[in-house]
Amino acid sequence: MNNTAYAQQQGKMVRISEIEIQPQHLEEYKLILKHEAEASVRLEKGVIAIFPMFQKENPTQVRILEVYSDQQAYQSHLKTEHFLRYKTTTLHMVKSLKLVDMEALDLKTATQIFIKLRK
Numbered sequence: 133m134n135n136t137a138y139a140q141q142q143g144k145m146v147r148i149s150e151i152e153i154q155p156q157h158l159e160e161y162k163l164i165l166k167h168e169a170e171a172s173v174r175l176e177k178g179v180i181a182i183f184p185m186f187q188k189e190n191p192t193q194v195r196i197l198e199v200y201s202d203q204q205a206y207q208s209h210l211k212t213e214h215f216l217r218y219k220t221t222t223l224h225m226v227k228s229l230k231l232v233d234m235e236a237l238d239l240k241t242a243t244q245i246f247i248k249l250r251k
Contacts, residue, residue, distance in 0.1 A: 143202035144180070144239065150230040151194040157225035158192055165194070168218035176212065178205020181246065192227075199242075 153161045162184075169182040180199040187193040200206040209215055236242055 144236065145198075145200040145203055145206050146234040146236055147198045147200075147206075148232045148234055149194075149196040149198060150228075150232060151196070152227040152229075153192045153194055153225055154227050155192050157222075161194075161222055161225045162186070164218055164222055165196075168214050169196070171214040172209060172212070175214070176205070176209055178202065179209055 165184050169184050172179045172182045178201040180201060181197060182199075183197040185195050185197070187195075198206075200209065
């Protein structure tokens with residue numbers, strides 16, 4: 133079975149959020165996002181990964197790799213207290229937001245990446 137078919141069969145939802153933060157709010161935004169990502173992974177069974185990153189040379193450019201067990205897990209995530217707190221407290225800090233839905237090329241190898249991160 134090819135990996136795209138495997139991902140579709142498993143129902144995984146993969147997204148990259150491309151966010152630009154207003155420079156004067158960057159440090160506060162990063163603290164709030166770090167808390168939200170940790171809470172999401174720890175508290176929500178359907179959140180497989182929320183992995184925030186920022187560009188070294190342009191730290192106001194934030195990217196978040198999001199992996200959910202399925203569309204329902206994502207919809208549930210949007211209603212959690214920690215996500216709603218993140219969204220409402222950072223709204224004025226965000227200069228732009230683009231949500232990019234992705235298809236995994238190799239979900240099996242991606243799983244191994246997360247296992248290695250635990251070591």
